[in-house]
Amino acid sequence: MSSLIVYQNYVHGQYIANGTGETFEVINPATGQVSYLVETATEAVQQAAIVSSKAGFATWSKMTAMERSRILLKAVALLREHNDELAAGEVLDTGKPLQEAIEVDIVTGADSIEFFAGLAPSIEGNQQTVGDDFYYTRREPLGICAGIGAWNYPLQIACWKAAPALACGNVMIFKPSEETPRGAMRLAEIFTEAGIPDGVFNVVQGDGRVGAWLTGNEDIAKVSFTGEVGTGKKVMAAAASSLKEVTMELGGKSPLIIFNDADVENAVSAAMLGNFYTQGEVCTNGTRVFVQKELYPQFIKRLVERTEQNIICGDPMNPETNFGALISKDHQQKVLEYIEIGKKEGATLLTGGKALQPESAPNGFFVAPTIFTDCTDQMTLSKEEIFGPVMSVLTFTDEEEVVERANDTRLGLAAAVFTQDITRAHRVIHQIQAGICWINAYGASPAEMPVGGYKMSGIGRENGSETLKAYTQIKAVYVGMQNLESPF
Numbered sequence: 001m002s003s004l005i006v007y008q009n010y011v012h013g014q015y016i017a018n019g020t021g022e023t024f025e026v027i028n029p030a031t032g033q034v035s036y037l038v039e040t041a042t043e044a045v046q047q048a049a050i051v052s053s054k055a056g057f058a059t060w061s062k063m064t065a066m067e068r069s070r071i072l073l074k075a076v077a078l079l080r081e082h083n084d085e086l087a088a089g090e091v092l093d094t095g096k097p098l099q100e101a102i103e104v105d106i107v108t109g110a111d112s113i114e115f116f117a118g119l120a121p122s123i124e125g126n127q128q129t130v131g132d133d134f135y136y137t138r139r140e141p142l143g144i145c146a147g148i149g150a151w152n153y154p155l156q157i158a159c160w161k162a163a164p165a166l167a168c169g170n171v172m173i174f175k176p177s178e179e180t181p182r183g184a185m186r187l188a189e190i191f192t193e194a195g196i197p198d199g200v201f202n203v204v205q206g207d208g209r210v211g212a213w214l215t216g217n218e219d220i221a222k223v224s225f226t227g228e229v230g231t232g233k234k235v236m237a238a239a240a241s242s243l244k245e246v247t248m249e250l251g252g253k254s255p256l257i258i259f260n261d262a263d264v265e266n267a268v269s270a271a272m273l274g275n276f277y278t279q280g281e282v283c284t285n286g287t288r289v290f291v292q293k294e295l296y297p298q299f300i301k302r303l304v305e306r307t308e309q310n311i312i313c314g315d316p317m318n319p320e321t322n323f324g325a326l327i328s329k330d331h332q333q334k335v336l337e338y339i340e341i342g343k344k345e346g347a348t349l350l351t352g353g354k355a356l357q358p359e360s361a362p363n364g365f366f367v368a369p370t371i372f373t374d375c376t377d378q379m380t381l382s383k384e385e386i387f388g389p390v391m392s393v394l395t396f397t398d399e400e401e402v403v404e405r406a407n408d409t410r411l412g413l414a415a416a417v418f419t420q421d422i423t424r425a426h427r428v429i430h431q432i433q434a435g436i437c438w439i440n441a442y443g444a445s446p447a448e449m450p451v452g453g454y455k456m457s458g459i460g461r462e463n464g465s466e467t468l469k470a471y472t473q474i475k476a477v478y479v480g481m482q483n484l485e486s487p488f
């Protein structure tokens, strides 16, 4: 145990000791072994982070947007240069396949920073004449923003939150999930190397208690949160005590609607991507797969065939592996419990449904890709976010019916429609209550596209130019050009 690396909190451009030596363990989900230890952000660290952030804001907000943009683009280049090493770190923390992390996690994080760095210098106010007087507006940064991340895309989430915040001249204190603290630390190091001033991006480590401190702190102007709906409610309630702005990226139970005329192979690809990519730990997963009755036999045959033949589960560091381990033993148990509930409630298990012990990683927290059919809308499987590789297949007869059933949920993160009928595709998508929608596609989320949830899946958006508004506030300045009239 004593030979394990101990990471500290990253404050003001360096790692600082927390003063008490209190640490927590980070487990590699593919081996079940402790990878390293991390010092918890004690009160001393928290205070240091606030002092540092104030100093960082004073420097960063005074720089021109062009200057900030140039530095952020250096960070983008460094992220790309270190892609493979950073991806490997994400695999060790999350258990996801290296082949995914190398292609997606760092790249999409870097893309978001590049996108907002490009937009920053174009942020402008306006000017309006009022008689002989006029007023003008300035888009000013908010100040210190907090970012709180989930464990499924740790580095990407840190980038997606830091990118718009920093581009607009804010500073950020980021708390990664206690299960995956490494990516945010590496991002902080890269920001420092790129020349981002000390205090602009601080990383504090710990569990929900450190998160709760961030959400309640009066010096923090905004909190951007990614996590479960239940935690999101707590974060929003705490943020209300100091009237912070909030962005909430929460869970989903998204519908994937497949009509009779859909291309079967593409529809099967979508169902597999939307349920088994990152071993099912993706917030936008299309876990309710609605298939129109005539296509169902053909669809289900190919779905089971491809799932049983093409999924390679094992050591996620092996580049051949395309299906990794779940984040923790507890989460593995939770997913297996949902599978038992599915069986008890009468759904038919077609494949999977059990823990796996691949030879290359016998102690990892794996659950087999699982497909249930004969599901009904009332079953727990169709209602609750499982956040694992468990797909529920449901059938439907007509368009009106499927739209109503797809919307029959308190969540509204994502949705997809597969059909060759162009008018039906748009007509259906326009009626679906979800913020992130795809037609004949699943999962693509380029930096240019705003993403976020309807209903209880979230508030606000990440990515897309829309997000600039969420990290700036408008100041209106009225200018009098003549003597001031007054009754006094």
Ligand code: NAD
Pocket: 148, 149, 150, 151, 152, 153, 175, 176, 177, 178, 206, 207, 208, 209, 210, 211, 212, 215, 226, 227, 228, 229, 231, 232, 234, 235, 248, 249, 250, 251, 252, 282, 283, 284, 385, 387, 413, 453, 457, 458
């Ligand atoms: P979680 O809600 O358990 O934890 C998220 C973060 O909140 C962690 O950093 C945790 O330490 C912190 N936290 C816990 N209690 C807190 C409190 N009281 N105050 C402040 N912070 C607190 O979520 P998770 O298990 O890490 O992630 C999985 C969930 O995240 C799923 O529901 C998934 O759908 C969601 N998610 C959503 C998106 C999106 O963009 N919509 C993306 C990824 C994950």
